[in-house]
Amino acid sequence: MNALSRATPKLLGKTAAVTGASRGIGLAIAQRFASEGAKVILLGRNEQRLLLARNEIAKFSGVEKDKLQLELRLHDVRLSEDWTDLAKAHPNMDILVNCAGVTQASPLPRTHPDTITNILHTNLEGAIFGCKSIGRRMVYNGNFLGNPGGCIINISSLLATKGLSGTSVYAASKAGLLGLTTSLAAEYAPAGVRVNAIVPGYIDTEMTKDLGDLVEKMKIPLGRLGTTEEVADAAMFLATNEYATNCILNLDGGLSAI
Template identity: 45%
Template sequence: MRTLLNKHALITGGGSGIGLAIARRLYAEGCSVTLLGRTEATLRQAQSLIVSSDHEENDGVKRVSYHPLDVSSPSSWQDLLKRCGTVHVLVNCAGITQRSALMKTPVDEVDELVGTNLTGTVLGCKYVGRAMLLKSRSRALLPRTTTEEEGVTAEGVKEKGVIVNVASLLAQKGVVGTSVYAAAKAGVVGLTTSLANEYGRSGIRVNAVLPGYIETDMTSGLKNPSILQQIPLGRFGTTDEVADAALFLIKNPYANNCVLNLDGGLSAV
């Protein structure tokens, strides 16, 4: 398992819930993290929570930064990458939920659901993936052969970065009132498997974690006996448990195209 000491991670949706839990875990591993989201006040509060949880580090503020970002905006991504320096890890965790039948879901809400849950992930993979490759290539000053250009050695392709996309169990399991959200998250899974092949050959690993019911603001009000009875483990998961899964996908150097269900066994029902 590779160290994250002195690495830099971008986390969309890093101001709360699963994104914040992943950010805290990466910070604890020695990684510098940049929290990304739409609301600056939320990001600032998340930064304070992460830094205040570490009583030994004096440089905590330097290792935790934030940047307001509209994930569905190409120009917002381009502006971010002009400012943030080298990126080793991208976690696409920004998401909004849906609780309405398709026929009752307004078209502008459909656009927002797809824009945040799918387009934002596509754009993150596109722009950050490109930056990972360019930063890696800019370090080399001497001409290289075709094989060296791709970073192939006796040990395989040299790693240039890693991307973890947070999808959802709903990408694979139909639940009434989540059709657009589910379609977007299924798109994230398809994106992940395609890029694991496309990017993997250039040294960028791409994986996905598919959480089931996790205790966050998005699932508030859903914790009732009928749902709990469906889950073989009989409970909702925690954000820290999702962070554990994301950390494995980030650190394991042979993890590419891993689509990891984390749902207490609900996908088996």
């Protein structure tokens, strides 16, 4: 039995969709939600990676794969029709985590227009489409079905507010997520739908594995990178605290303080 298991899991009976769920932060959040009893819809563009993610979640949870409440769904966040189809298939979604993202490591004058478009479409427009399609159902459920309590969690980045050369488009997309979060927190609150954001600093993932002496270079006050499990802890807090909306939750080891 996994150490996170409880007699009454915190997300029992809930349905959660996680974009970018095949690796990194998205996978860790999906693992945590599944271990807390949620039905988790893993959204991604690569079927093989989704299958591997399902295996990882089964290993993490200690539950046999065929007994896990997992759904694998090929999904391109950049396509509004994929979001429309998801909303139709799951009209009673409880939690949406917008975690899909692509990075940038190039000065803006050398960044190809296609790269700019892909970053903005994936990191920002994809989340907007998700908040529109899934959020619309959540608002309807809260206003007309007497079923409030929908929760949207947007995964932003410390780079949204703390500049770093070579990340301008990525930073702009993640800053846009914060604006999206605060606006929708006000817009959706009357229906009981909560909208929050996590702002991770440097997390130990595939994206940071080649950054070498990053901890020393960035002078992270806590002296280490964060873990994906720590981000998943933050997601659990936002998913379960019913008074949490418009929370912009920094998780950066103190880096934003210096």
